[in-house]
Amino acid sequence: MNWHAAGQFPVYRPRRLRQSPVLRRLVSETQLSADHLVLPLFVRSGRRTRRPIAAMPGVFQLSPDELVRTAAQAHQAGVPAVLLFGIPDTKDDRASGAYASQGIVQRAVRLLKREVPQLLVITDVCLCEYMAHGHCGIVQRTEAGARVLNDPTLKLLARTAASHAEAGADIVAPSDMMDGRVGAIRQQLDKLGFTEMPILSYAAKFASAFYGPFREAAESAPKFGDRRSYQMDPPNAAEALREVALDLQEGADIVMVKPALAYLDIIYRVKTQFGYPTAAYAVSAEHAMIRAAAANGWIDERAVTLESLLAMRRAGADILITYAAAEAARWLKAG
Numbered sequence: 001m002n003w004h005a006a007g008q009f010p011v012y013r014p015r016r017l018r019q020s021p022v023l024r025r026l027v028s029e030t031q032l033s034a035d036h037l038v039l040p041l042f043v044r045s046g047r048r049t050r051r052p053i054a055a056m057p058g059v060f061q062l063s064p065d066e067l068v069r070t071a072a073q074a075h076q077a078g079v080p081a082v083l084l085f086g087i088p089d090t091k092d093d094r095a096s097g098a099y100a101s102q103g104i105v106q107r108a109v110r111l112l113k114r115e116v117p118q119l120l121v122i123t124d125v126c127l128c129e130y131m132a133h134g135h136c137g138i139v140q141r142t143e144a145g146a147r148v149l150n151d152p153t154l155k156l157l158a159r160t161a162a163s164h165a166e167a168g169a170d171i172v173a174p175s176d177m178m179d180g181r182v183g184a185i186r187q188q189l190d191k192l193g194f195t196e197m198p199i200l201s202y203a204a205k206f207a208s209a210f211y212g213p214f215r216e217a218a219e220s221a222p223k224f225g226d227r228r229s230y231q232m233d234p235p236n237a238a239e240a241l242r243e244v245a246l247d248l249q250e251g252a253d254i255v256m257v258k259p260a261l262a263y264l265d266i267i268y269r270v271k272t273q274f275g276y277p278t279a280a281y282a283v284s285a286e287h288a289m290i291r292a293a294a295a296n297g298w299i300d301e302r303a304v305t306l307e308s309l310l311a312m313r314r315a316g317a318d319i320l321i322t323y324a325a326a327e328a329a330r331w332l333k334a335g
């Protein structure tokens with residue numbers, strides 16, 4: 001932009017275009033609509049069960065029947081897509097539940113596609129919820145401690161993504177942050193004939209303290225150590241761009257930045273640099289902080305939620321993954 005072409009006071013008065021709502025809307029640079037929203041949902045086996053998650057008010061672990069009910073209500077409100085996480089009955093050291101054809105996510109996908117066919121079903125592809133140790137990959141224990149092995153994990157991730165595709169998922173979303181996993185998944189999907197299955201990669205996923213409440217929701221807290229050897233280090237922005245470039249080269253169709261609000265600079269740089277469809281994940285603590293402050297009467301929940309989502313859009317995000325998706329869709333509809 002050429003700032004010399006901008007007018008100067010008193011000839012130019014920016015307040016002229018702020019005089020009425022209709023005028024402000026006319027010159028609004030960023031639109032927020034329900035079309036961009038994705039609602040994350042947690043499914044576990046059972047019937048008529050909605051298990052509350054203490055640190056995420058309004059979010060539940062849902063039995064499949066309740067999952068369908070919640071997903072249908074969100075879809076009715078205008079939310080076009082859900083992102084599915086599974087909580088299996090049993091865990092082991094091979095994450096067998098992640099790629100079982102009758103696994104919790106695979107069953108839930110079939111059910112959702114049958115009961116709410118117009119709803120896009122995105123599946124989180126990872127192993128942590130299914131591993132007894134809670135890490136996102138195969139763990140090798142040594143005298144010096146434990147290591148998460150990269151290359152052997154890729155096979156299991158590819159198998160998991162393929163099982164989601166076979167169940168009827170619309171998009172698979174690998175969240176593990178192993179190197180090379182997008183390529184491994186693309187190859188496996190193509191080999192099985194799923195050449196049209198889009199991959200939404202968690203490309204720049206930071207090792208963030210904002211994930212705290214989620215670990216309770218997905219029951220995926222690591223039993224030892226942390227995820228800093230595979231998730232990104234929060235100070236690094238240039239590295240985030242390299243991660244995104246790698247995932248795009250390996251076949252990602254959509255790239256994600258996670259968390260969202262504390263990483264708007266990364267969203268902006270990813271969108272500006274690559275121009276690919278970009279998703280922002282407003283993570284559990286972002287949601288929890290707004291809910292907690294609103295419950296205390298300190299902030300206006302509706303206004304703060306919508307302004308936060310707008311900020312992600314303004315930074316360049318096309319897709320907004322948020323626990324407030326259904327409420328936001330209703331608020332946006334009400335105008």
Ligand SMILES: [Zn+2]
Nearest residue numbers: 126127128136
């Ligand atoms: Zn994981």
